[in-house]
Amino acid sequence: MLLGLVALNYVxxxxxxxxxxxxxxxxxxxxxxxxxxxxxFFWSYALMQIPGGWLVDxxxxxxMVAASVTGWGIAQALTAGTSxxxxxxxxxxxxxxAEAPIYPAGGKLNATWMTPGExxxxxxxxxxxxxLGAAIGGVSISWLIALTGGWRMAFVIxxxxxxxxxxxxxxxxxxSPREHRGANAAEVEHIEAAHKQEDSEFPEPSQRVSLLxxxxxxxxxxxxxxxxxxxxxxYGLLTWGPLYLSxxxxxxxxxxxxSTLVIYGAGFVGELxxxxxxxxxRSTGASPNLVLRTMLGSAGGFVVLALLGVTFVPNxxxxxxxxxxxxxxxxxxxxxxSVPSILAGRTNAGIVGGAMNLGGNVAGILSPIVVGFIVGxxxxxxxxxxxxxxxxxxxxxxxxxxxxxxxxxx
Numbered sequence: 001m002l003l004g005l006v007a008l009n010y011v012x013x014x015x016x017x018x019x020x021x022x023x024x025x026x027x028x029x030x031x032x033x034x035x036x037x038x039x040x041f042f043w044s045y046a047l048m049q050i051p052g053g054w055l056v057d058x059x060x061x062x063x064m065v066a067a068s069v070t071g072w073g074i075a076q077a078l079t080a081g082t083s084x085x086x087x088x089x090x091x092x093x094x095x096x097x098a099e100a101p102i103y104p105a106g107g108k109l110n111a112t113w114m115t116p117g118e119x120x121x122x123x124x125x126x127x128x129x130x131x132l133g134a135a136i137g138g139v140s141i142s143w144l145i146a147l148t149g150g151w152r153m154a155f156v157i158x159x160x161x162x163x164x165x166x167x168x169x170x171x172x173x174x175x176s177p178r179e180h181r182g183a184n185a186a187e188v189e190h191i192e193a194a195h196k197q198e199d200s201e202f203p204e205p206s207q208r209v210s211l212l213x214x215x216x217x218x219x220x221x222x223x224x225x226x227x228x229x230x231x232x233x234x235y236g237l238l239t240w241g242p243l244y245l246s247x248x249x250x251x252x253x254x255x256x257x258x259s260t261l262v263i264y265g266a267g268f269v270g271e272l273x274x275x276x277x278x279x280x281x282r283s284t285g286a287s288p289n290l291v292l293r294t295m296l297g298s299a300g301g302f303v304v305l306a307l308l309g310v311t312f313v314p315n316x317x318x319x320x321x322x323x324x325x326x327x328x329x330x331x332x333x334x335x336x337x338s339v340p341s342i343l344a345g346r347t348n349a350g351i352v353g354g355a356m357n358l359g360g361n362v363a364g365i366l367s368p369i370v371v372g373f374i375v376g377x378x379x380x381x382x383x384x385x386x387x388x389x390x391x392x393x394x395x396x397x398x399x400x401x402x403x404x405x406x407x408x409x410x
Contacts, residue, residue, distance in 0.1 A: 001172055002106045005069055006129025008162055009102055010238075011137035012076045013041060013095065015158060017242045018141040018256060019151035029085055035372015038239040040089045042364030045096030049361060050211065052101035053354020057208055060175045061105035061112075061350070068105070069166030071098035077159025080152040103127075103337075107353035111341035112176050115194035117283060123337035124275025131267030131331050134238055138260025142253045195346070202345070202407035209348050211355055213410040219403045220352075223339050224359030226296075226398030230333045232363035232391025233303065236384070237263075237323065239368045244381050249316040259320050267327030274299070274332030288342070288404040295332060300396025302329040304389055311385040333395070343408045363391065 144154035174180040340353040
């Protein structure tokens, strides 16, 4: 369910990028203004991460998931009424605020429903919705635009479908295995026994702890900055990638949709591969630091090298292939969604996950604006791609210094 919800999240948030060539023509928006409009989503999305994570811990994830999904479906449908740059900004801000709780809630559910040895796979199934949604969204939105003759009706259709699915999520999701009709007694006992074993090794906090107490530790900042570097690449490509393919490779809307399917489809496969390999390797007795530092450090290296290739190789098919390599390895970072529960335990996984996603979405705020000004000032995407390379280096360094082996002593 969470995989599907996060995929839908990225279909809706990424739909503007696919429709951007049409929107910028209709509204006569400059490159700099386009970057600001793309960034607006992340202003409210980032601002609401910590409040959203706090509400997840306080009100429980089921309520927050349902409220988030139905809320962003309404915002997505309303975006079809955009008539100016100002109204586009307002609807993007509304969409960002509504989508904010979904990841902290997912991280909380991953911590509650999964045993420690399953959280790598749980994390990538949660986060795998991002490349899956970007892949599906590129094709589905371009198809809906072609079918309906415009981008506005495509936004209405996806928004209404999202509201319906939000109601389905409210009916299906439960806060813990013991509350769910589909979980049998053996499954519940297995999960709860694993949690008790985990708590005996790393005692679970008896109550919610102030976020400030976590800021004393290097691993907390490595988690937040690593996620920031990851999102500097991912959100930069998600927001500007379609326009990059349109303007430098001369792809039409349909070609953009299918290229997006290939690029982000590779990311989805890479995310699942990374999570399952991480859990398998750990099951052999390897330490968490050996597994995750090796995997995420090498993934960051491949991301940086492939982005350098995209920067200097003009051939369109090779550029798409290299971007597919970038997404395949970049999305190994989905195992980050097991880190909040490693560092903070199940009790505080919501707010610590919100802090991590806040760090990531600082990049979401900055990346579209920086790219817009670079492209506007230079008339080229070379500088923008080098900015992504720098974000990849930050991601790689943080992966290597984060301690994945123990709960923080708050």
